[in-house]
Amino acid sequence: MKNLNLILAGVFFTLAASFGGLLLSGQVQLGQLHRAPAEEGGPLFPAKEPGLAIQGREVYLSLGCVTCHTQQVRPAGQGNDIARGWASRPSVARDYVLQSQVLLGNRRLGPDLVNYGARVKSDDEVHTHLRTSMPGSVMPAYGFLYTQSKDGSFRPTEDAVALVAYLKSLKIDYSSPEAKLKQ
Amino acid sequence: MSQDYSSRGSVSRIDASISVPVRTFIFSSLLWLLVASVLSLIVALKLQVPSFLGECPWFTYGRIETLQRNAFIYGWASNALFALNLWIMSSLARFELKSSWLPVLGGIVWNLTLTYGLIQVLLGQLNGFALLEMPKEVAPAMVVAFLFAALWPAVAFARRPTGNVFVSQWYIIGATFVFPVITVVAQLMLLWCPTLGVMQALVHSWFYQNLILLWLGGSALSAVYYFVAKESGRTISAYYLATVGFWTLFLFASWTGPATLLGGPIPVWLQSVGVVAALLMLVPTVITAVNIFGTLAPRNGIAQAWNNTTLRFVLVGAISFTLSALLNIVFSTRSLNALVRFTPFGQAQEHLAIYSFVSMVIFGAAYYILPRLTGSFWPSAKLVHLHFWSCAAGSLLFVVAGLTQGWAAHGRTDFAVSALPGLLAASLLLVGHFAFALNALGMLAADKAPSNRRSY
Amino acid sequence: MSDSNNSRPVISGQVASWLGVIAFLAVAIAVITYAYLAFRSTDGVDADRRLAQKALRADLESKAKGKLADSGRNTDGTYHIPIEAAISLIAAKPEVLVQLRQSNVGPGATAPAPVFTNGTK
Structure with a gap:
């Protein structure tokens, strides 16, 4: 191995092998995945996101939420995500087919959000969580998402409204051909 | 290596020919190192006082950590590795660079583009993929800049006068x-023509592992081999294995991506392939360990290395490399991975690789290269000591912080308290980096232009 | 490899090597990129199934429309004619309706008279 082109060709081979083995074969398996009905003839899942939620994803991205929050729930044998009540089934590849940028995340300084929309009760609950810092939480208050009017009440900005719509759209409360909900 | 260093103050022809680009790279890397250190202190403070700098969307935790990561990898480590690779290869291949303005131009474009990208991140234009967060117009410019800045070692290798090859090369x-290959491919598959759904996560893991293990890790390993052989004056033990180590590292490392997604919504067979590749990383890890420690261990070599500034840093780096590789192997097994995945311990593991390994090796190399490049001594030995001890302690504390925070992530202890070692570590590293930068900038400033080089 | 032994070094030699490395990289990137784009454009099973379903729906729809628009003999021996023709026929000769009802009540022993039904039955 004394020739530059031979070394380069060898390194290219190693990279191309992993590219073909992981990414091309992954593309063959996952690249054409589409929405599927939970039962025969039913509506297709995952449901299309409302327009406001798509705007909210931009806010989510722009604030860097993905640094601390994941959007994936591991199966029961791998970690205790389901036992913690984050979702009642593991997330599967089909859940992400409509997302323009898949934000699986790699770190959990806060809870997982893939099923957050099914866990919260109301918009107000999310707004309160964003506007104020919860006791014992490392998540700061995102006060700049709200404006205070003269009578002391808080009004959410457009970003906050979109972000909440996005967070509430995050749900895996439906059955997928790969992961049935346990009734 | 017949360069004559007996009379300090003179600079060899080879060093003189690459002096300007190497200085450009080292100078920019120093600035980025300071920026990244300050940012990592802010990140650590934010874990203590979440509301710190919380009034403005510019300084959310996510954005600051993104800035820190990119400034550290692309600003500090990559710039420094441009300099290291060029210097080591030129010295091994007896290469005199003729058109040094090309790499300088590349370095300038690289740093300007990075600055632009980081400002965009600060203003909120960021993607969700670690180390590809900058807007999508940044990467093409950075790849072009890379071609100008970093391909000269390959040119040096192609045009070397003798047929000798050393593993560093x-x-x-x-x-x-x-x-450049992984950056272009990942950009294409994530931002320009995005793949569907979780394929994006798969592509990103492939990119990320290649970037950390092969671009940063491979470059730093070349410096480890070079300086261990050079400064100890010994031949690499079991050198015949080094080829195997090199090829197995490149072969297996680029398959380890899915091992970082264990339990995620990707097909199980891909995860298994990743785990197998991660386990196979044991081969290059053991080989490099045999090469490096086998060379240094006999005849009191470790003690000698400890008394040599360059080798002391490189030794800490090599130990960190072996340790982080072993940790990666151990925590790629499914059951153990389930415990630490998503916790700050994973971050500590990564820190061991990109800081305790790559950065420590760069520091060690800089202590060797800069005197030869400038023809002057390091201004202050005290600062060198301060640098080493604060960085070594900081590295260790980061691992401790990973453990305590990981423990807290499992809900056992209070998070802010558990993040204290991280704050201490960030402060120590900041002190160490200022000491290093002060020393290095003093040296570069004392000899601004390569004017006192030996005339030829 | 070594062309710098002359007293005057060839400056373009290094740059030429550099361009060579760039060319190698460009080819490598092009190969991988091409592989990705080639795999990306292939249509998978799901897309094929969707296309087939779409074609089937279009086919059924045109058949149903055809039944409303032209005349012909049904499988049970009755005939169908376009609905406009049936309406004008009944308007011109209302007795037909009575005849129709009778034949519906009892099939009768006699051979069934030609009965008009509208196309969809």
Whole structure:
């Protein structure tokens, strides 16, 4: 191995092998995945996101939420995500087919959000969580998402409204051909 | 190596020919190092006082950590590795660079583009993929800048007068090849023509592992081999294994991506392939350990290395490399991975690789290269000591912080308290980096232009 | 490899090597990129099934429309004619309706008279 082109060709081979083995074969398996009905003839899942939620994803991205929050729930044998009540089934590849940028995340300084929309009760609950810092939480208050009017009440900005719509759209409360909900 | 260093103050022809680009790279890397250190202190403070700098969307935790990561990898480590690769390869291949303005131009474009990208991140234009967060117009410019800045070692290798090859040269060429390819491919598959759904996560894991293990890790390993052989004056033990180590590293490392997604919504067979590749990383890890420690261990070599500034840093780096590789192997097994995945311990593991390994090796190399490049001594020995001890302690504390925070992530202790070691570590590193930068900038300033080089 | 032994070094030699490395990289990137784009454009099973379903729906729809628009003999021996023709026929000769009802009540022993039904039955 004394020739530059031979070394380069060898390194290219190693990279191309992993590219073909992981990414091309992954593309063959996952690249054409589409929405599927939970039962025969039913509506297709995952449901299309409302327009406001798509705007909210931009806010989510722009604030860097993905640094601390994941959007994936591991199966029961791998970690205790389901036992913690984050979702009642593991997330599967089909859940992400409509997302323009898949934000699986790699770190959990806060809870997982893939099923957050099914866990919260109301918009107000999310707004309160964003506007104020919860006791014992490392998540700061995102006060700049709200404006205070003269009578002391808080009004959410457009970003906050979109972000909440996005967070509430995050749900895996439906059955997928790969992961049935346990009734 | 017949360069004559007996009379300090003179600079060899080879060093003089690459002096301007190497200085440009080292100078920019120093600035980025300071920026990244300050940012990492802010990140650590934010874990203590979440509301710190919380009034403005510019300084959310996510954005600051993104800035820190990119400034550290692309600003500090990559710039420094441009300099290291060029210097080591030129010295091994007896290469005198003729058109040094090309790499300088590349370095300038690289740093300007990075600055632009980081400002965009600060203003909120960021993507969700670690180390590809900058807007999508940044990467093409950075790849072009890379071609100008970093391909000269390959040129030096192609045009070397003798047929000799040393293991460092393979690593430099491999690392140099990997970076532009993975960056272009990942950009294409994530931002320009995005793949569907979780394929994005798969592509990103492939990119990320290649970037860390091959571009950063491969370049730093070349420096480890070079300085261990050079400064100890010994031949690498079991050198015949080094080829195997090189090829197995490049072969297996680029398959380890899915092992970082264990339990995620990707097909199980892909995860298993990743785990197998991660386990196979044991081969290059053991080989490099045999090469490095086998060379240094006999005849009191470790003690000698400890008394040599360069080797002391490189030794800490090599130990960190072996340790982080072993940790990666152990925590790629499914059951153990389930415990630490998503916790700050994973971050500590990564820190061990990109800081305790790559950065410590760069520091060690800088202590060797800069005097030869400028023809002057390091201004202050005290600062060197301060640098080493605060960085070594900081590295160790980061691992401790990973453990305590990981423990807290499992809900056992209070998070802010558990993050204290991280704050202490960030402060120590900041002190160490200022000491290093002060020393290095003093040296570069004392001899601004390469004017006192030996005339030829 | 070594062309710098002359007293005057060839400056373009290094740059030429550099361009060579760039060319190698460009080819490598092009190969991988091409592989990705080639795999990306292939249509998978799901897309094929969707296309087939779409074709089937279009086919059924045109058949149903055809039944409303032209005349012909049904499988049970009755005939169908376009609905406009049936309406004008009944308007011109209302007795037909009575005849129709009778034949519906009892099939009768006699051979069934030609009965008009509208196309969809």
